[in-house]
Amino acid sequence: MTRYLPVIRLFRSREAGADRVAFIELFFDLVFVFAVTQLSHHLIEHVTFRGALETLVMLVAVWWVWIYTTWVTNWMNPEKGPVRWMLIALMLAGLVLSTAIPYAFDDRGLQFALAYLVMQIGRTLFVVVSYRRVGEPQAALNLTRITIWFVYSAPFWISGALIGGDLQLVLWSIALAIELSAPAVRYWVPGIKASPIESWQVAGGHMAERAGLFMILALGESIIVTGTLFSRAEITTSSVLALLAAFVGTILFWLLYFSHGAEHGTRFISASAQTGRIARLTYTYLHMVLVGGVVLLAVGDDLVLAHPDDPLDAATNAIVVGAAALYLLGNLLFKRSIGRPWLRSHLLGMAALTVLWALAPLVPGMTPLALTWIVNGIVALVVVIDEYVWPTDEEAEREVQEAADSVEI
Known part of the structure; x- marks a missing residue:
């Protein structure tokens, strides 16, 4: 019989003082210092309406990766080994994403799109599995809904990167519009409906x-x-x-x-x-x-x-x-x-x-x-x-x- 890590410990206690920000979270943020710098430089080098739109799309994507990770570390204990290694893996993927920013609308669009999707889908699946192993079906279902929305937007990210040009900006904007609308409709999915708002409580x-x-x-x-x-x-x-x-x-x-x-x-x-x-x-x-x-x-x-x-x-x-x-x-x-x-x-x-x-x-x-x-x-x-x-x-x-x-x- 396979012995598993005590997954229940991967989640934060809701006792007073247990919601403090961990050092690994601050370490994780270092990648985003680089990402924001890259975004600024991209707009500085492309001070046009098109350049502003490109920067806006990438800024929203960078923020969306960061805020979803923040929700996850609000629920999970980042000082536990598996969660810590998940964040470190996200840092590596974030570095790949950040290095693609200057040329994301040139010849590194696929690098940006794949790094983004790996971060969003991979992190969410990690939490789905963790919730299932501790017997939290409602929480696991919530994260499954999120995964489905990211999978739904994925073809727009990939096809935009492969096609390039003006259509890339359009397709990536559609992908983000899909993802930005998801929390507003509580990740409604045909057959399993929407998440109850009460199930999204945070510290x-x-x-x-x-x-x-x-x-x-x-x-x-x-x-x-x-x-x-x-x-x-x-x-x-x-x-x-x-x-x-x-x-x-x-x-x-x-x-x-x-x-x-x-x-x-x-x-x-x-x-x-x-x-x-x-x-x-x-x-x-x-x-x-x-x-x-x-x-x-x-x-x-x-x-x-x-x-x-x-x-x-x-x-x-x-x-x-x-x-x-x-x-x-x-x-x-x-x-x-x-x-x-x-x-x-x-x-x-x-x-x-x-x-x-x-x-x-x-x-x-x-x-x-x-x-x-x-x-x-x-x-x-x-x-x-x-x-x-x-x-x-x-x-x-x-x-x-x-x-x-x-x-x-």
Whole structure:
């Protein structure tokens, strides 16, 4: 008779303190530092509408791999040997995927697609088998549904990589549309129907902390891009001011998310009886918008550092202003989803950025450096207002208790 590992130990305890982030999870994230850097460089080298669409598709794919792995490590104990080795195997596949990013729409599309599918399907099957061996048929069925959705999207990934050209972008977009719709319909499959939302409960503190760590990872990548370019540039007054503007922009982005929002989100999901619903909307979907804003920030900083005093061009204008606007939108939706009202400071900031985007090309002598400082000024004003109107700790706790269990998603 074959002796198996005690699989039941592969799953996290739900006791207090058992939901902390493990070191192997942080180690796993290193691959995604590289992936986000590759995405930024791809857009920097392809500052066109087509390049932006390619970067968007790959960004969503990278995020989708990471967030699904986060759900898995929310349920399974990453400090146990089999789970740890599963994460290490995913790191290797993630490295293969990341190295394909610069040429994913050229001659490495198949490498990107296969690495992506191996990560998504392989990881999910690992969890299916683990749940079946501990006698958890409902959980195993949930993961089986996920596997079926990934298998359904797989032909679009493979055929897109093989065909190439404009059709590749279309087919990969269809693949992602299929996968993005899956959580919204609770992985409905003919014959076995949809997953009950109650079966997707998570450890809220772990989910919120992992999302916050990815935001730090993305913001850190912005600093890497900025520092690397400045180290190679000639030191002038403009280049120093551009470096300072990039640094200030990164700090402002950090403050918008972490000053109040991240901690409020942790309290909100931890206090709720509907953690699966909140994790699906707030941390699975909405954080994609935030990460997209940070990637654009890194690209904009690169463009400004490279040509701080050149006449402002349309691409630089769109990216520098768009990064802040997209990040404000992401924060607005994130904070609304965790019980805050529609924050007027964020809405006004987005409106001001829209006006700036429209008027900046008309201003004589407007440069990328000047535009960046104006954008920083608008975001700084939002941060200051946000600090002033945010409730005290006692008021925030009361809001959390009143709103967490009434959320409808």
